[in-house]
Amino acid sequence: MEIKTRKTHKKSRKGCLACKARHVKCDEQQPICANCVKQDTPCEYPATKGREGSKDSPLLVTSIYTPSSTEGGLFEQSPSLLSTPAHNSTALNVLHLRLLHHYTTVTARSLGADPEAREAYASVVVDTAFECPFLLHMILALSALHLSRLLECGPEAVEYALIGSRHHDIALASFQGSVCDINESNFKAVFMFAGVLFPYSCASSIDSGHDADHAFEVLMVQFSLTRRVRPMVSSFYNAIKVSWSNSDL
Numbered sequence: 320m321e322i323k324t325r326k327t328h329k330k331s332r333k334g335c336l337a338c339k340a341r342h343v344k345c346d347e348q349q350p351i352c353a354n355c356v357k358q359d360t361p362c363e364y365p366a367t368k369g370r371e372g373s374k375d376s377p378l379l380v381t382s383i384y385t386p387s388s389t390e391g392g393l394f395e396q397s398p399s400l401l402s403t404p405a406h407n408s409t410a411l412n413v414l415h416l417r418l419l420h421h422y423t424t425v426t427a428r429s430l431g432a433d434p435e436a437r438e439a440y441a442s443v444v445v446d447t448a449f450e451c452p453f454l455l456h457m458i459l460a461l462s463a464l465h466l467s468r469l470l471e472c473g474p475e476a477v478e479y480a481l482i483g484s485r486h487h488d489i490a491l492a493s494f495q496g497s498v499c500d501i502n503e504s505n506f507k508a509v510f511m512f513a514g515v516l517f518p519y520s521c522a523s524s525i526d527s528g529h530d531a532d533h534a535f536e537v538l539m540v541q542f543s544l545t546r547r548v549r550p551m552v553s554s555f556y557n558a559i560k561v562s563w564s565n566s567d568l
Contacts, residue, residue: 336363336481360477414482415459419445422462429465430518444511451508453493454515460486461519468522487519 334345335352337360346353355362423441431437448455463483470476494512501509 333364336365336484337361337477360474361481363481418459418462418466418482421466422458426462426465430514440514444515447508447511451505451512453490453497454508454512456486456490456493457512457515457519460484460490461515461522464519464522483519483523487523490516 333347335347335355337358338345338352338354343354349362349364351362423445427441427444428437430440444454445458448458460483463479463486467476467479467483470479490512498505498509
């Protein structure tokens with residue numbers, strides 16, 4: 320009796336990010352794969368090994384979404400969040416400005432339980448973020464995710480979700496690379512980083528592509544991580560409370 324062997328196939332790791340997120344096989348066609356054409360979503364491929372060495376190299380992003388005239392050509396003006404204007408350029412990254420504006424005027428107002436806390440999220444946290452790239456990227460990530468949830472569905476919502484995920488990854492990498500220990504120079508930023516990371520992680524766990532059990536597991540992980548923040552900043556806890564009460568967190 321002939322025993323049939325299962326035909327093996329080489330698993331590809333070069334598929335687009337949208338297909339990876341949906342856990343479907345990507346045909347890897349560029350600039351837009353067949354699945355993204357069918358779903359009418361932006362098609363983004365991860366950076367190749369040759370490009371990973373450059374911190375300023377933008378991800379390859381191809382969007383089949385065309386903004387309406389009332390949206391001011393959002394993605395036409397800023398095709399890649401990771402691209403940095405030349406030092407002698409006067410160009411502005413309109414998307415970054417829009418995300419920061421949305422955070423200060425909308426997102427931050429939903430994070431605090433009282434006016435003082437909301438004001439701290441909207442102003443004090445942002446002021447600190449200008450000196451701490453990991454905190455600034457985390458703010459942009461939360462703002463982008465918030466916008467994607469407000470839009471609910473459609474290509475623009477997917478764009479914002481991808482943008483948020485990208486800033487989240489940059490924020491974590493920057494945090495891990497720049498914070499070796501907690502000290503007088505960074506304890507405020509670390510405390511604020513945890514305060515912005517937690518709502519992002521909780522919100523991102525609630526995804527239509529995952530069931531309730533997955534969301535619950537992710538939330539439990541986030542609660543566990545959050546409990547570790549206090550021991551990390553325990554020696555500076557009194558200073559945090561004093562500076563918070565003085566509105567100078």
